[in-house]
Amino acid sequence: MYDVIIIGAGIGGLICAAKLATRGRKVLVLEKIHHIGGTSHIFKRGDYYFPMGPLAFSFPDLILEILRDIGIKNQIKFTRSHFQLISDDFDIIYSQDWNKFKQELINQFPEERKGLHKFFDELTDLIKKTSQIHKWHPDFLIGKKRAIAKTHLIQDYQEIYDQIEEYSRIPSKKLLDKYITDKDLKKLLGTQGTYDPIMNMVHLAFMWNVMSFQGIWFPSCGIHGISDLLKEKIVREGGEIKLNTPVEQILIEDKKAVGVQTSDGTVIYADWIVANADYKKVFLDLIDPSDLSNSHLELVKNTEYTGSELCVYLGIEPEKVDLSKLRAEHVFYRAKTEKNDNLNFEDFANREIEICLWSDKSAMFAPKEMKSLVLRVNMPYSHFKKWRTGEKKRDQGYRPYKKKLAERLIDTVEMILPGLSSSIVKMEIATPLTYQDWGQRSQGSIAGWTRDLKKIQFKNKMLVETPIDHLVMVGIYAVLEPFLGGFPVSMYTGDLAADLILDIEKK
Ligand SMILES: Cc1cc2nc3c(=O)[nH]c(=O)nc-3n(C[C@H](O)[C@H](O)[C@H](O)COP(=O)(O)OP(=O)(O)OC[C@H]3O[C@@H](n4cnc5c(N)ncnc54)[C@H](O)[C@@H]3O)c2cc1C
Numbered sequence: 337m338y339d340v341i342i343i344g345a346g347i348g349g350l351i352c353a354a355k356l357a358t359r360g361r362k363v364l365v366l367e368k369i370h371h372i373g374g375t376s377h378i379f380k381r382g383d384y385y386f387p388m389g390p391l392a393f394s395f396p397d398l399i400l401e402i403l404r405d406i407g408i409k410n411q412i413k414f415t416r417s418h419f420q421l422i423s424d425d426f427d428i429i430y431s432q433d434w435n436k437f438k439q440e441l442i443n444q445f446p447e448e449r450k451g452l453h454k455f456f457d458e459l460t461d462l463i464k465k466t467s468q469i470h471k472w473h474p475d476f477l478i479g480k481k482r483a484i485a486k487t488h489l490i491q492d493y494q495e496i497y498d499q500i501e502e503y504s505r506i507p508s509k510k511l512l513d514k515y516i517t518d519k520d521l522k523k524l525l526g527t528q529g530t531y532d533p534i535m536n537m538v539h540l541a542f543m544w545n546v547m548s549f550q551g552i553w554f555p556s557c558g559i560h561g562i563s564d565l566l567k568e569k570i571v572r573e574g575g576e577i578k579l580n581t582p583v584e585q586i587l588i589e590d591k592k593a594v595g596v597q598t599s600d601g602t603v604i605y606a607d608w609i610v611a612n613a614d615y616k617k618v619f620l621d622l623i624d625p626s627d628l629s630n631s632h633l634e635l636v637k638n639t640e641y642t643g644s645e646l647c648v649y650l651g652i653e654p655e656k657v658d659l660s661k662l663r664a665e666h667v668f669y670r671a672k673t674e675k676n677d678n679l680n681f682e683d684f685a686n687r688e689i690e691i692c693l694w695s696d697k698s699a700m701f702a703p704k705e706m707k708s709l710v711l712r713v714n715m716p717y718s719h720f721k722k723w724r725t726g727e728k729k730r731d732q733g734y735r736p737y738k739k740k741l742a743e744r745l746i747d748t749v750e751m752i753l754p755g756l757s758s759s760i761v762k763m764e765i766a767t768p769l770t771y772q773d774w775g776q777r778s779q780g781s782i783a784g785w786t787r788d789l790k791k792i793q794f795k796n797k798m799l800v801e802t803p804i805d806h807l808v809m810v811g812i813y814a815v816l817e818p819f820l821g822g823f824p825v826s827m828y829t830g831d832l833a834a835d836l837i838l839d840i841e842k843k
Pocket residue numbers: 343344345346347348349366367368369372373374375376388389390391392393394581582583584612613614617771775776777781782783810811812813821822823824826827
């Protein structure tokens with residue numbers, strides 16, 4: 337019998353397990369596949385290490401705070417990652433200091449000067465108000481912390497709370513239309529790219545806070561290195577981690593989670609179950625529907641996730657390719673910007689492609705004298721669905737098809753990186769099917785729940801607590817809004833869930 341069973345060794349599951357083990361709880365982590373870290377993992381192909389998921393993340397101070405709280409005091413240095421947009425309208429680094437960015441836009445668009453000042457003033461004010469929202473806003477907290485936040489709210493934050501409520505009802509497009517005239521400038525400010533703005537103002541504030549105020553950073557130990565530190569800590573504190581052990585069912589008695597059954601039929605009991613698998617998987621696959629209300633089942637079924645992507649990993653000989661257009665480690669590139677309602681998923685010129693100079697993040701990722709790139713573009717699961725015949729099984733034709741798409745993607749990127757195709761010495765391709773089977777996310781989703789708020793029917797923003805007693809969720813799908821960015825939100829929910837369990841036990 338364990339105090340807590342954690343389903344999944346992603347970053348959310350590991351941090352929760354490490355905190356509970358440090359506080360003397362008997363924990364068992366059950367991981368379906370052969371490695372820890374979930375999507376925060378690197379894999380080796382030849383002499384290259386490539387990232388399965390995150391390339392860098394925001395809120396480094398919060399990450400360090402959470403690690404230190406559980407006694408992980410290793411020196412981790414963070415290097416800031418920068419972001420550049422290259423399109424037919426822009427070549428700009430937008431991750432820079434907020435005021436410098438504003439000045440650069442004023443220099444490029446002198447006729448927008450007045451509107452830019454007003455837009456930046458209003459957004460800056462909102463960013464400052466929402467920047468540390470997880471520390472005081474009851475909607476982004478749970479349990480005891482939430483109750484405390486509610487009392488402080490009335491004394492200290494009511495006015496800001498009301499303003500945030502109001503801004504959450506204002507589409508960013510409305511404010512951009514009010515202050516800015518140029519349509520491409522509106523897109524840059526509303527999406528950090530070339531698409532039409534769809535977010536509300538609060539989400540826009542989260543996005544620019546992550547990018548410009550907190551910044552996006554890469555840790556000296558590598559993102560995967562944080563998982564390794566957590567694993568060491570769990571084991572040192574007497575916790576157990578079992579790999580290759582899929583949980584097939586969460587056992588529930590009288591609406592309370594009491595244990596799990598693994599795929600080989602083993603039943604293990606615990607006081608608490610923490611699920612780091614994605615929300616749909618937990619509620620649609622791991623729980624008997626008779627233990628859930630129809631309304632919750634419908635809610636989970638009908639709320640969408642963010643989509644998936646095609647990712648091409650390349651090992652390259654740098655002297656054969658001209659990389660001079662890349663002024664930052666992360667470049668979003670769109671060769672042409674044309675309105676097109678029927679996207680052709682085999683044509684990449686009219687879409688944003690992320691190009692990451694991955695090997696610049698760490699000397700271990702590529703052999704000396706060589707470099708590596710990661711190319712990513714949105715790709716709906718439905719476009720690849722027909723090739724999947726079972727877990728890790730594909731119909732004939734899948735391999736040549738994904739290779740064809742990868743080559744087209746490379747051809748498009750070659751427009752700004754001349755010589756790219758002849759510089760390639762290693763190539764690996766991931767599709768939405770890869771992310772489904774390998775990242776274990778429903779339909780290969782990448783970045784949590786849909787950003788389209790009209791499609792969200794959940795009442796709470798935090799989904800850590802669940803309708804089942806003693807079952808809590810952690811990870812990127814345990815929140816509705818990515819207010820800290822992906823990786824930090826996974827850590828934050830793992831930490832919150834551990835505190836919730838410890839607080840309830842104390843009562
Ligand atoms: C391609 C990609 C790119 C991304 N880029 C970024 C980025 O640049 N920056 C950023 O901040 N975030 C990024 N993210 C989001 C990032 O993955 C998350 O922020 C973070 O790694 C997710 O952690 P998690 O705790 O939610 O768990 P996950 O990484 O989803 O891990 C969940 C774990 O649960 C296991 N599991 C599932 N089902 C079972 C079961 N039945 N039994 C046992 N175990 C099970 C899985 O095998 C997995 O190990 C990216 C994600 C992807 C996929």
